[in-house]
Amino acid sequence: MKDGLRKLPNYEGTAFRALELNGEILNTFLDLHKKGSKVTYKEFISAGSTKEAAxxxxxxxxxxxxxxxxxxxxxxxxxxxxxxRGYDPKELLLRRGSYFEVLEVKNIGGNKWEIYLNQLN
Structure with missing residues (x-):
């Protein structure tokens, strides 16, 4: 799969991903995603090039x-x-081992969060 992904055009810019996390899973995720921390996603991660695509x-x-x-x-x-499905935005696949710095974490009300990340690799 890695070889196939290398042949595809690459997107550079802002990508979006929405998750549904609750309870201990949410707490663990937030603990790993504190401002200034570095996180590596070991698996492939899908994302969209717009908020609606995500x-x-x-x-x-x-x-x-x-x-x-x-x-x-x-x-x-x-x-x-x-x-x-007829949407114009791009569907993206971040490679395994994508490495990010957490720039900001915002609670946007109740149990809802926005996490801003910058890819380092």
């Missing part, structure tokens, strides 16, 4: 990642997500 408007999504990415392969033509 489903930010779905009420159950309470953790929203706003990421500055450097080299995110654009998988829009191959994924059954964004483009196949």
């Amino acid at each position: 489903f930010f408007d779905k009420g159950e999504k309470n953790v929203k990642l706003i990421m500055n990415v450097k080299r995110a392969p654009d998988i829009s033509n191959y994924a059954d997500g964004i483009r196949f």
